[in-house]
Amino acid sequence: MAKSPVVLIQNFVDGKFLSREQTSYIDSYDPSTGEVHAKVPDSSEEDVNEAVAAAVKAFKTWSETPVEQRSQLLLRVADLLESQMDAFAEAESRDQGKPLWLARTVEMPRAVLNFRAFATSALHHVNTSTHQEAFGSLNYTLRQPAGVAALISPWNLPLYLLTFKIAPAIAYGNTVVCKPSEMTSLTAFMFCRVLSDAGVPPGVVNMVFGTGPRAGQALVSHPDIRLISFTGSTATAAVIRSAAAPLCKKLSLELGGKNAAVIFGDADLGKVVPTTVRSSFMNQGEICLCTSRIYVHKSIFDDFLTKFCAEVKQYVVGDPMDSGTKVGALISKEHLAKVKGYVKLARDEGCKIAYEAKLELPQRNQQGYFLSPIVITDVSDDSRLMKEEIFGPVTCVVPFNDEQEVIGRVNDVEYGLCATVWSQNANTVHRVAQKLQVGTVWANCWMVRDLHMPFGGVKASGVGREGIQDSVEFYTEAKTICIDVK
Numbered sequence: 001m002a003k004s005p006v007v008l009i010q011n012f013v014d015g016k017f018l019s020r021e022q023t024s025y026i027d028s029y030d031p032s033t034g035e036v037h038a039k040v041p042d043s044s045e046e047d048v049n050e051a052v053a054a055a056v057k058a059f060k061t062w063s064e065t066p067v068e069q070r071s072q073l074l075l076r077v078a079d080l081l082e083s084q085m086d087a088f089a090e091a092e093s094r095d096q097g098k099p100l101w102l103a104r105t106v107e108m109p110r111a112v113l114n115f116r117a118f119a120t121s122a123l124h125h126v127n128t129s130t131h132q133e134a135f136g137s138l139n140y141t142l143r144q145p146a147g148v149a150a151l152i153s154p155w156n157l158p159l160y161l162l163t164f165k166i167a168p169a170i171a172y173g174n175t176v177v178c179k180p181s182e183m184t185s186l187t188a189f190m191f192c193r194v195l196s197d198a199g200v201p202p203g204v205v206n207m208v209f210g211t212g213p214r215a216g217q218a219l220v221s222h223p224d225i226r227l228i229s230f231t232g233s234t235a236t237a238a239v240i241r242s243a244a245a246p247l248c249k250k251l252s253l254e255l256g257g258k259n260a261a262v263i264f265g266d267a268d269l270g271k272v273v274p275t276t277v278r279s280s281f282m283n284q285g286e287i288c289l290c291t292s293r294i295y296v297h298k299s300i301f302d303d304f305l306t307k308f309c310a311e312v313k314q315y316v317v318g319d320p321m322d323s324g325t326k327v328g329a330l331i332s333k334e335h336l337a338k339v340k341g342y343v344k345l346a347r348d349e350g351c352k353i354a355y356e357a358k359l360e361l362p363q364r365n366q367q368g369y370f371l372s373p374i375v376i377t378d379v380s381d382d383s384r385l386m387k388e389e390i391f392g393p394v395t396c397v398v399p400f401n402d403e404q405e406v407i408g409r410v411n412d413v414e415y416g417l418c419a420t421v422w423s424q425n426a427n428t429v430h431r432v433a434q435k436l437q438v439g440t441v442w443a444n445c446w447m448v449r450d451l452h453m454p455f456g457g458v459k460a461s462g463v464g465r466e467g468i469q470d471s472v473e474f475y476t477e478a479k480t481i482c483i484d485v486k
Contacts, residue, residue, distance in 0.1 A: 015202025058203025257417030
C-alpha cells in the first residue's frame with residue numbers, strides 16, 4: 001500500500017480555514033504503522049478567542065433562524081456526509097487504528113443518523129402551558145438557545161461522538177466551538193468542508209484543534225462559553241468543573257466506565273458468548289461502554305470460560321484496512337504501554353492469563369500499536385484490574401454465587417456508566433437491572449442505542465444526560481412566561 005501524504009490540518013473559524021505561518025503543529029500518528037500521517041495545529045488562547053468571537057457574532061442570527069430552516073440545513077449536512085462515507089471511514093480508520101469495516105458500517109452511518117435524528121426531532125418539540133383559573137393567569141414555557149457551546153470530543157469514536165454534540169447544539173439554535181482530540185482530528189477537519197458545502201452559516205460551527213491544557217483550558221475558561229459538553233476522562237473532567245463552576249456554565253460530562261456483565265446460570269450461552277466477546281474487544285476495547293468485568297455464575301463458569309476463549313481466538317488482530325481484521329491498533333504508543341502495564345500487574349498479582357495470542361502482523365504494521373485480546377481470571381475484587389478503567393483489549397472473568405452478592409460486587413467501583421445482565425428469567429433481569437448503579441443496563445444484548453433514551457452515567461462516570469429529549473434540555477434554557485388574563 002502506497003504511503004499517503006501527511007495532511008496539514010487547519011482550524012476552521014467563521015467559515016474559513018485558517019493558515020498561519022507562526023502556527024506550531026503536533027504530530028498525529030497512524031496507530032497501525034507508527035508513522036506521522038497528519039500535523040495538527042497546537043492552537044493557543046488567541047486562536048480560541050478568535051473562534052469564540054466568531055460564534056458569539058453568529059449566535060444572534062442563528063438563534064433567531066426558524067427551526068424549519070435549521071432542520072433543512074442539518075439534513076443537507078447528513079446527505080453530504082452520507083455521500084462521502086467511504087472516504088470518511090478510511091480516514092477514521094487510519095487516524096484512530098480501528099478496523100475499516102467498523103468505521104464504515106457503524107460509526108459513519110451513526111454520524112449521519114445523529115444529524116437526521118436531531119434535524120427532525122427539533123421540529124416536533126412541544127412547550128408546556130397551564131391556565132390558573134383561581135388567579136386568572138396563563139403560564140407557558142419557551143425553550144431558547146443557551147448560547148455558545150464548547151464541544152470537546154475524545155479520540156476513540158471521533159466523528160461519531162462529535163456529531164452527537166454538534167447536531168443537537170445547532171439544531172436548537174446554539175453556535176459552537178469544537179475541540180476534537182489532538183490524536184484524532186482528521187475527520188473533524190474533513191467535516192468542516194461538509195458543513196461549508198451544506199451552507200451552514202459562518203461562525204455557527206467553529207473547529208479549533210490542539211491539546212487540552214492549551215486550547216481546551218482556554219475554551220472552557222472563556223467567559224462567553226455558556227455550556228460545555230465533554231466526553232473523555234474523569235481526571236480531565238475535574239479540571240473542566242473547576243473552570244466552569246465560578247462562571248455557572250452548564251455541563252454535560254460523559255466520562256469513564258468500569259462496565260460489568262452479569263451472566264446467570266440460565267443464560268443462553270450461544271448468544272451470551274459472541275456478544276460478550278464483542279462487548280469486550282470491539283474497537284480494541286477503546287469504547288467507554290466496553291465490558292471489562294465479567295461475572296459468571298459458578299454453575300456455568302468453566303463452560304463459559306472455555307467457550308469465551310474459543311470465540312476470542314477467532315478475533316484476528318491486524319491491519320485495520322484488512323476486511324478480516326477484528327482488532328486494530330491502540331491509539332498511541334503511550335496508551336499501549338499503559339494497557340500492557342495492567343497485563344504485567346495481572347502477572348505480578350498471580351492472576352491467570354486464560355487467553356493471549358502471539359501477534360503475527362503484516363510488514364507494514366510491525367511498528368504499530370497492537371495488542372492481542374487478553375482474558376484474565378483468578379482476580380480479586382480489590383485488584384486495580386477490577387477497579388480502574390483499562391480502556392484496551394483486556395477483560396477479567398470471575399465467578400459469583402448468588403444475586404445479592406454479585407449486585408454488591410458490581411456496584412463496588414467508583415464508576416457507573418453501563419452494565420449488561422444475562423438471564424432468561426424476566427424477574428431476575430428486572431430485579432438486578434433496577435439495583436445496578438449505572439446509567440444504562442442492557443439485558444440479553446449490548447450497545448443497542450435508541451436516541452430517544454437518555455444517555456450518561458452516575459458516580460464518576462459523569463454528569464447529565466444527552467439524547468433526543470435530554471439534549472433539548474441541555475442545549476436550551478427554559479423560560480416561564482406568566483400573563484394575567486383577568
